[in-house]
Amino acid sequence: MSPPFSRGFRRRHEAESVDADRVPPGQYVVTDFPVLSAGPTPHTPLDRWTFTINGAVDEPRTWTWEQFQALPSQTVTKDIHCVTHWTKLGTTWRGVSVDTLLQGIDTSAEYVVEFADGGYTTNVPLEDLLDGKAWVAYEFDGAPLESEHGGPARMLVPHLYFWKSAKWVRGLTLSDEDRPGFWEQNGYHNYGDPWREQRYWND
């Protein structure tokens, strides 16, 4: 059944000079950078910040901020898609590829929970973080990442809805089972592919 027309509604902005095929269904392009988070912004001092990989690994790995900064970094430009319908095109980030962090780690795990200051978690299949698909980012647009956008460091998993990119991330827990994270327990889709509009539980 085709949807009802909303009488008198029309496109108000002429199609902008963006590739329409970069905008997933149900999304609209913003030029500012909206902020969404479920609670107060945490502020962990850099000298107490660590990044940890634990769970189904032989030995957990932990980096201090200083050690993390010394890891090889990449600068990437990506389109990001928030489940609240905004898409921001061509955002530039600098950070460490998850491939780099997992180098030499032998694991049977198929799933990952990203964990963050403030208690936020989100789950992703491990393969979605590998092969140049995910980063731990600490710069946005050439400047240190601001705290309301997830600084000092956040996940960047741009091929999934942006709640899968945990702000204030402090580590990854590898696991043999899939454990739904914060929004995944609160009505949002377990996987979150914007191109298949996997927004909510029933999608």
Add this chain to the structure above:
Amino acid sequence: MAGWESATLRDKRTETARAATLHFAADGWPGHRAGQHVDVRLTAEDGYQAQRSYSIASPPEDDGDVALTVERLDDGEVSPYLVDEMAPGDMCELRGPIGGWFVWDVADGGPLLLVGGGSGVVPLMSMLRHRAALRSDVPARLLLSARSLEDVLYADELRTLDDGDEALDVTLTFTRTAPPDWTGYQRRVDRAMLEDVAFAADDRPRAYVCGPTPFVESVAASLVDLGHDPGLVKTERFGATGS
């Protein structure tokens, strides 16, 4: 409702010069919890579609009525249509309710601390209407920041609720223009104001903060600074940083 459902605008009420409340009749509406939101989809005659999320203003107790209060963003595409053009009888689609975090139910108990900036009061109003509908005596306080009295959503209803309920306190602060005889707050919400108005951290209130991002950042940080458990401070924001 799992997917999109057709909805008909039943009634529209002007709230302020920039905001209106739209009452939709939605047959498939499964009910909602106070604080949740809904996705709205508009379809133009040429097939163009646009989707946005809006907070629900009505309480769960209003069966079959889904009310959204929408503020017009002048350069927006959907909000000017909803506020200025859409008329009773017109249709759109709704999907929801959405969100299982920024919600409050009378059974959750209190004290209930609500802090709103501008149209951030909308989901908080759903909570207060829910509380009133169930004649709950959970202690509740609303601190609402607005530019001027003319910008306060639900001003009359808030006054009525406040006057008729010993356990509820509504406090307004005006950031731009106050009425001539105003003796209350005339500044942005800050730590000192929260210390005066909010429950003490030791009372462990459930706090819900909603508004523009800089407002929410500042209020949530002040509450944590005053000793409130960050795990009890739930936030919902709209808009970008610094805009």
